[in-house]
Amino acid sequence: MSPEVETLVAILVATLRAGTPLVFAALGELVTEKSGVLNLGIEGMMLIGAVAGFIATVLTGCPFAGVVFAMLAGTLVSLLFGFLTLTLLTNQVATGLALTIFGIGLSAFVGLGYIGTPIQGLQPLAVPFLGEIPVLGPLLFRHDPLVYLSLALLAAVAWFLARTRAGLVLRAVGESHEAAHAIGYPVIAIRYLAVMFGGAMSGLAGAYLSLVYTPQWTENMTAGRGWIALALVVFATWRPARVLLGAYLFGGITIVGLHIQAAGFEASSHLLAMLPYLATILVLVLISRDATRIRLNAPAALGKPFHPDA
Amino acid sequence: MxxxxxxxxxxxxxxxxxxxxxxxxxxxxxxxxxxxxxxxNPILALHTFFIRPIDSLYGLSELAIKAAPLALCAVGLAIGFRGNVWNIGAEGQLTMGAICGGGLALAFYGAEGPWLLPLMVLAGGLGGMAWGAIPALLKTRFNANEILTSLMLSYVAIQLLGYLVHGPWRDPEGYNFPETRLFGEQALLPVLLEDTRLHAGVVLALIAVGLGWLLLSRSFAGFQIKVVGQAPAAAAYAGFSRGRVVWLSFLIGGGLAGIAGLGEVAGPMGQLNPTVSPGYGFAAIICAFLGRLHPFGVLLASLLLALLFLGGESLQMHLNxxxxxxxxxxxxxxxxxxxxxxxxxxxxxxxxxxxxxxx
Known part of the structure; x- marks a missing residue:
């Protein structure tokens, strides 16, 4: 392989890895939003997942246990959000912000003794023969299991929302909770499930960062990825397949920035670190410019509280 | 159920x-x-957290110093939240205020006069305002969600500050520490109370609370903000412009946050370093809600949140x-x-x- 091809393959593989946590988090939020609930707490849930997964891995020595534990932890804190917004009817925007502030604080507090602890993170699969193929091998067959899981989950969510009855009910609840309630669907229960799915996926996204991507625990290690995932849902106009495109786009921007620096160009790491955030703003502007398109695609009841007697 | x-x-x-x-x-x-x-021991811990930091005059002055940036940011945020405008980028606007005001102090280092400090406050406010104007523009012109854009801009501002203090603005005699040189005497906010760090920024915060109350309770613009926030349909019938409320909220919120940032660098810090704020801009969101989105309530809430910051430090110092x-x-x-x-x-x-x- 020529060095140019090798660099290109390395960039693509790294892009995939950088995009995968965004795929998880954005998919979870997409399902939550499709049910009509806006959860701005992804960043907090990701951090809780990251720290919970890391600690579980340190204690058990098994990163798979860490992944499961991270998803449980994410689900648990999302239940807190669900209880406040769905049962106590608090403002979803404010509660989501509270969840993020709480998650940042709690994860920093719980993870204090684990900063710098070395772990054996989740290892890439070693597919015999196929993994040896030049270019295609590293691109397709040498990833860690979670990369494949993210693709499988994406397909599952797309199928669930578009092709199943339960998916249709979920979307109905998100479009008009009054109508869904009148037909007899349990609006609140369905929203609880959607919120919990979002929590589990955010936990998974956090675990990917602390168990695969870095793999270590540092305070506030998500660095805004939870918010980028929120923007991705808008960017994707609430369609699962486009989430994938957006996530890899953002992953790519991060990685290309790193490679520019590695290639010896004089560029401040601080200025390069701005790129994903600036890119997020740019795509939000490009997508949102067409107000009709957002209105047509966004769940109509998004962010509105539901009270059966009101 | x-x-x-x-x-x-x-x-x-x-x-x-x-x-x-x-x-x-x-x-x-x-x-x-x-x-x-x-x-x-819970009693000892709670005492160390809530009482010990403020059991002396010095402690109380520290409380005021921490409450000032919180109140400045939170009053601005509360005005926006009343109008259903979700500016959560106060942290970034604060940072830009610190950069602009602090930059002025560095630019005129060695050539100061009594005119410098007012200009710095102005630059801080304008810097925060300009940073707040970006999400307002993107919202009104391109319909982009202000929650996400204002937050993303916070990350950008913090990276910009990091770039400046690691690079072009680093103190030439600072042994490569990522911080600027110490500002000159006339670029610092005057200390109000001897033997404390209580600076004039506290007065600015009190003025902001008063003006915020006047705006919300006694002005037509404040009335428009509240109607747009509570009853968008009624506001549309009355001809109140939602765009105007977005602009107003972001300019006020950004300006006040910018002044808060300037108050930090020209007050207790006296220089720029990578961590101008320990999260005042985000904690201000809590102040706004805890204070029921009312300027006087916000002031009380800021004191409480300031106590949480101080209490954390006290726990670290005394109970490890x-x-x-x-x-x-x-x-x-x-x-x-x-x-x-x-x-x-x-x-x-x-x-x-x-x-x-x-x-």
Whole structure:
């Protein structure tokens, strides 16, 4: 392989890895939003997942246990959000912000003794023969299991929302909770499930960062990825397949920035670190410019509280 | 359902005042449990957290110093939240204020005069305003969600500050530490009380609270903001412009946050370094809600949040507990504040609804 091809393959593989946590988090939020609930707490849930997964891995020595534990932890804190917004009817925007502030604080507090602890993170699969193929091998067959899981989950969510009855009910609840309630669907229960799915996926996204991507625990290690995932849902106009495109786009921007620096160009790491955030703003502007398109695609009841007697 | 909410015909006035206090009590109770779980004597820990930092004049002055940036940011945010404009990028606007005001101090280093400080305050306010104008423009012109854009811009501003103090603005005699040189004497806010760090920024915060109250309660613009926030349809009939409210909220919020940032660098810090704010811009969101989006309430809430910051430091110093406890308390407090709000608007009933009563 020529060095140019090798660099290109390395960039693509790294892009995939950088995009995968965004795929998880954005998919979870997409399902939550499709049910009509806006959860701005992804960043907090990701951090809780990251720290919970890391600690579980340190204690058990098994990163798979860490992944499961991270998803449980994410689900648990999302239940807190669900209880406040769905049962106590608090403002979803404010509660989501509270969840993020709480998650940042709690994860920093719980993870204090684990900063710098070395772990054996989740290892890439070693597919015999196929993994040896030049270019295609590293691109397709040498990833860690979670990369494949993210693709499988994406397909599952797309199928669930578009092709199943339960998916249709979920979307109905998100479009008009009054109508869904009148037909007899349990609006609140369905929203609880959607919120919990979002929590589990955010936990998974956090675990990917602390168990695969870095793999270590540092305070506030998500660095805004939870918010980028929120923007991705808008960017994707609430369609699962486009989430994938957006996530890899953002992953790519991060990685290309790193490679520019590695290639010896004089560029401040601080200025390069701005790129994903600036890119997020740019795509939000490009997508949102067409107000009709957002209105047509966004769940109509998004962010509105539901009270059966009101 | 095991828990039902019956809407009240009228929001309870008594509970409206009591709710933040109930939330505070619940936070304290959780804190007691938390400290107990950490193997600390809860009474001693709570004393170290809430009483010890402010048992002296110096402690009280430190409380005021920390409350000032919180109040400045939170008053601006509260005005926006009233109008349903979600500016959560106060942290970035604060940072830009610090950069612009501090940059002026560095530019005129060695050539200062009494004119410098007012110019710095102005530059800080304008810097924050300009940073706040970006999400406002993107919202009104391109319909881009202001929550996400204002937050993304916070990350950008923090990176910009990092770039400046690591690179072009680094102190030439600073042994490569990522910080600027110390500002000249006339670029610093005057100290109000001898032997403390109490600086004039506190006065600016009090003025902001007063002006914020005048705007919201006594001006037509404030009325428009509230109507647009509470009843968008009515506002549209009345011809109140939503775009105007977005602009107003972001310019006021950004400007005040910018002044808060300038107050930090020209006050207790006296220079720029990578961490101008320990999260004042985000904690200000809690202040805004805890203070019921009312400027006077915000002022009280800022004092409480300032105490949380001080208490965290005190716990670290005296009981060797991690500083991160402050963040846990902040999150808990906001959760409880939001949850307690429900009692203002609803009666809580347990058990199932009687059959036949449901419409």
């Amino acid at each position: 095991w828990l039902r909410l019956e809407p009240r015909a009228q929001a309870s006035r008594r509970l409206r005042t009591a709710a933040p206090l109930i939330a505070l009590a619940l936070t304290l109770a959780s804190g007691t449990v938390l400290f107990g779980a950490l193997g600390q 507990l991690p500083l991160a406890i402050t963040g846990v308390f902040q999150g808990l407090l906001l959760f409880f504040v939001l949850a307690c709000d429900v009692f203002v608007r609803y009666r809580v009933r347990f058990g199932r609804a009687a059959v036949g009563l449901a419409p």
